[in-house]
Amino acid sequence: MIASARTGSKSVRRLDDLIEAYEPLPGIPDEFIDAAGEPRPHWLPFLRHFSGLDAGERDHRFDLANRHMRDTGVSYRSYGDIDARPWPLSHIPLLIDEAEWQQIAEGITQRAGLIETVLADVYGKNELVSAGRLPAAAVTGSADLLRPLLGVTPVGGQHLNLYAADIGRGPDGRWWVLGDRTQAPSGAGYALENRLAMSRAFPDIYGELNAERLASFFQTFRSGLAGQAKRADPRICLLTPGPLNETYFEHAYLARYLGFLLVEGGDLTMRGSQIHVRTIAGLKRADVIWRRIDADFADPLELNGASRLGVPGLVDAVRAGQVVVGNALGSGLMEARALMSFLPMLCKHLTGEALKMPNIATWWCGQPRQRDEAIERLDRLAIMSAFGDGVPGFGNEPIVGATLGPADKATLTAAIAARGVDFVGQEVARLSTTPVWENGRLVPRPFILRVFATPTPTGWKVMPGGFCRISNQPDARAISMGTGVQSADVCILSEKPVGAMSLLPTRDKVSIRRLLGNLPSRAADNLFWLGRYLERTEATLRIARCLSGRVIGASVADGSGPGGQTVSRLMALLVLWGAVDKEDSATPTVALSAALHSATHFGSASSLAREAQRTASFIQERLSGDSTRLIASLVKQLGRSDRSSLSEAEAFGRADEALSIVAAVSGLAQENVNRVAGWRFLDIGRRIERGNNTCRFARTFAGSNGPAEDLDALLDLIDSQITYRSRYLVGVALAPVRDMVLLDPYNPRSVAFQVERMSEHLAALPSLRNDGIAEEPLRLVRVLEAEIAAVDAADLDLAKIDDVDGKLYGLSQAIAKRYFLQGALSSGLDKYTGLA
Template sequence: MTMRASSSPDETAEARFRSLVAGYRPLANVPDEFIGADGRPRSHWVKFFHALSELGAAEIDRRFATADRNIRDTGVSYRAYGDTSERAWPLSHLPLLIEADEWRAIAAGVTQRARLLEAVVSDIYGPATLVENGDLPAAAVTGCADFLPQLQGLKPPSGNFLFLYAADIGRGPDGSWWVIGDRTQAPSGAGYALANRLVQSRAFPALYRDMNVERLAPFFQAFRDGLIGAASHADPRICLLTPGPYNETYFEQAYLARYLGFLLVEGGDLTMRDNEINVRTIAGLKRADVIWRRIDSDFADPLELNARSRLGVPGLVEALRAGGVVMANGLGSGVLEAPVMMSFLPRLCRRILGEDLLMPNVATWWCGQPRERERVLARPDRMAIAGAFGNPVLGYPANQAIVGASLTGDEKQRLRAEIDRRGVDFVGQEVVNLSTTPVWENGRLEPRPFVLRVYAARTRDGWAIMPGGFCRISGRPDARAVSMGEGVRSADVWVLADGPVEHVTLLPTDETVRIRRVMGHLPSRAADNLFWLGRYLERAEATLRLIRCLAGRLIETDTAGNARSAIERIVRLFIAWGTVPAKASAEVMHLAATGLHSNKEFGSALALVRDAHRAASFIRERLSTDTWRLIEQLRMGLDRDEDASLTEAEAFERANAALETIAAIAGLAQENMNRGAGWHFVQMGRRIERAINTCRFARHFAHPEAPVEELDILLDLIDSPITYRSRYMMGVALGPVRDMAVLDPFNPRSVAFQVEKLNGHIAELPVLAEDGMLEAPRRLALQLAADISTTLADKLDINRTLAFENALLALAEAIAARYFLQGPHVARADTASGLA
């Protein structure tokens, strides 16, 4: 009997590889990254897919799921334009692969372009010789909304406009790379490229290592060092100026600020004094040396630029004129992004650098010139028509090119008439079909068009190119442009080195680095949000404790007599707190569901957790990944149907689960959060809110006629039944319960305990003047601590408890007035002590 030999491991691996790539077909007449122009797979992709196929289908799916989970857990997100809520970041599971030789050519082309654009923008706002000599028509500059005549003659303090430049590139029909667009205003996406890399390298660590992927950390280190070198002071304070948490890429801005160690600020955090820009901090005004802006130039200064702006800093332009701050990128640099510029860059490159463009841009003809206008009008069906200055065409969205062949007859007539009337507003561009890269689609490989954004950073030694970039992949096979909208994904970009790559991090290794144990001065806005994060979490906890108490009483009792009266008292407190509507249903369990999950009531647990989530989103760069994940988990766990019927046990379990998550958040802050000013403000928010709520609990459930059932509720709410019974052999009595809730300094949930901790936190905060005088928060806290510690238990009644509650509210107001941004009420430091 003849035996058939079993398949060898190599044969099995080869079969898996062939199964993986079977059926992959590039789009007709479109370059593809996997399949070369000769119809054969490229060797580096073959190596990648061989290694991937060796994992097996089940393991590949598990790794992809790991990557998706990592995206969710770390909170990587974005907003599409017009979105009111964030979306999870859409990561493509396969990276884009580029070989070392090809990347060197890309890097050379992008470096040359960065040098060229720096020279052009410096001339535009400087001597203007390009316009004077006729190399660049004046209308091509002044017609752009991003040209700021107010900055004419302003020389940047560092001598440079561009610190971070990005080029959107794609393969042309000849297989070479072309520049599709320039990003000089405030290039986005670098942070997402970094997030993509961290996720992919964790999902496929061995594959990432074996493919010799170039690291991204050296680029970011060089960029950071370049900004440090541009400052006029040693150990500069670098700020990332954000439009705020509702911006489409706010996650990225917070992510980069945390990764690079920059201070994330909004316009309201900054002020101009004595021709310098300063950050408003809890310790007064502190000089900002470098501002990396992520807002458009026009919005940077409402005094000299756009008066409607609420994002900028009044007086910023004057500070730039005086050399009081370095701006990256320089204001007005967005003029280089106008499509009209592309029509002149080939000639300008020869004129300025004496070189041809190493990487050509899409052929562009500006209709503000007679010969070019006639060329566009002669063959509109073979061109894409775009606004010369990013202006809309035929009512289509701004910055969107319209393919002439896709227009109706009436639209073509309208377009011709508009170009004849005002040709300066239009450019014609060669139609570019983007090349494709493999994506994983429903368990198989499919080609999809992509755009690659490549970054160049100014460093002390010239321009550095990120070895990788921000790759956007269309969800449609016929896309001609890709933005982060519906169906678009982003891929990690692997530049494959010729040999093993050294591991690099942003952690300093120089032994001369000055030791520092504090994180610098806390901006007032950040302190405000940290304080309210603590308060909202504590409010949510108090509400959840009440709901758990209510459900527990319904489980344990027959709701007769005093028990029923106690339940009614809980419901009245719900109404007073806005947890349930004033005309609430008489069905108690419906009230519990409303209190947990209502979208309408401002005091529901869900509403309070959403408030906490919003406060946390404003300071995301200051929160650990674990903390953010728990806050997200808390919000999602409470976001349920409030009209669904709940049993007492279900309400109890849901409230208990949410309380456990809040306890985990508090535990992380207690055990892992650096004991800087930020930690003090979180703790102050929790302590002051807990003390206020305990006063209210005591007034509500420890009134003079309170039956045992209501006193038991108060003990439950302050987590003290066991302590009470071990301390008092007799039954529950009014005086001891009041003492334990309000005056007992050893009970971690008493008012006295919170006030003692508040006093300590306030004492650790900086003062504006070293004159020996107590500031208002400290004075009020000391006075309240003295009042509580000297109150006798038998003199404690509802009125006295109410007085403590009002004193706590006054203390909260004093903290806000002293430390937070309050318009004309902001506490100011004098020049001598406030500037550094």
């Protein structure tokens, strides 16, 4: 039983009850309760505050943390997932006191320096292998040894810009290294989000914890990357595999937080041994690439020829010393478990010291003595791949020898004996535990802590915190971010008050700039299509609302009676739109349900909203949290397909609610987004789509013999009823309606207005020509603008409307050809190279 010291107060009794109900696992080290069964002192301030919250307030705080994660869009994917999963935040932080953290930091600092030294030797003089201190097979057996990089010294001389180690307490209570992360370590961004969510949910508690801040580490990391570049104001890119990667949210989040340019392989190209970003203003040099892709995929010319994630020629640019790549290509070599078994000896040889933080005992079976010992100890070891995941020939998971039957054990033993170089044996150690909140009480759960370090001119700096993953299973030996795993904030508790820290530079170090920015072509493409999908969603919603409004309380569904033809045309438009199948258009109630909520019709409002959300996910670093949340709420609103048919009144209400959300998204774009190039492409996309849609509406409802009900519906569809009624005191008439819909430059819903705005946008975008001649998109829009201005409403017929519609389509194609990546990345931008 854990000792208690009641003083009689209610809050203390709550704390004592919380402590006494906690039951550490027998024989397993725990972060909260020490070996003597007493609570560790540095946990008590947090738990004292926490226990003072009643159940309702506690649940409210948990909900605040979850809401922050949800509203911010924090998510991840397990391997093979299509849809992102919400981030699983644990509501109890992992607390480590300053003295113990100092020991951890010293061990990580030593290990990072050791691994950097080994990498420099393997890719440099190769003395460790030559002297027999490191077996050649333990190095060459790894696919992460990149032979094209042998003999190449990275710009700045640094292989590791970000090192991480997964650690846990061993049975003796000491911290042990479970694995090294030198390829492209993930988790630092999630650690930062965990801190933000928890500190906002528990501001009073965190305000008194003296938890070390994380911002200074990220500032050091950013400065380190910039310092290795050859220019004073370098362009730093974060190279991501793309939105389907497991940790894409973190890539987008860190790019925005650190001020880096988020790029994919297709955004980059090599010219003259230099790497450039394809932007709407031509090629702009990339000085530093922080890669979040495996090195093998970084260059399909010299590395993995099947890769579509990398940059052809990147290795040549590295070899020429023209670009900084962090971590250096080939640094993933040190993640091989085979090398872990040699690090204790190498540390002694290279530094004269023993490892301050030992790694888990490892036997590489490529040496006879270690192989024989691993086979002898098989019942006490886990067998793994020496150079990858799983066990060669036995699946993707480690094999615990004690769980094997005689036949399987004999098969595994024979495989190790035949080709021991592919296998390692590692000690089976149960992970230590930390408290989590479960069913109204604290319970112990196993965890792994990932600690990060970055080099500085004076040594390594360790992040004062980390990325903690907690299993939901009491007995866990390995944890990844799969189902049932949580992540906790990691607080390093100082004995002194901790000052505030920000990544914002001081104002005397900031140069004032008012620039459009070098927008990557891929980002421009996605912003353009985000605008188009949002406008398509709005158009479908307006048709549905117009249709439901006209059939409420009227018997016009069969096309008879006043307005019957108008209803038929609205239904036909939904079919043409791809929002409704022809067989679903027999009755308005079925058609309206499909048009609003169908998940299978590509033109339904629900499908279009999901496409907008998907497109927005590709450019998370360029959208505000408010915009992301509004688009998510639109998807949720339209995703409730609770019935196959809706009453007209229900459909009207749902369409109206969804249109309010679309209006809010549009309002944010107009009022809160800087008038830089990204905003212009978002708005151009909306203007193109609105112009096309308006032409189609006019062609359907403003024919020569159309009834007044058709013209009235057209004014509804383009939201111009009030404007028309205030201008014309008489009823609807064909010429005035056509003029207002197509030619009126003062009506923000008219085609003329859309064309004028696009003309302004295209004129403001950077030009690749230096002869003063307008580029094709600008020429086309100016011609169309002049033609519309010259048309008289009396002469406006369906043929002219079709002509305008076609020219808008041609303008869209010209914009794509000029500004976006086309085909096999054969954009004409590639011939324009700038040094900016």
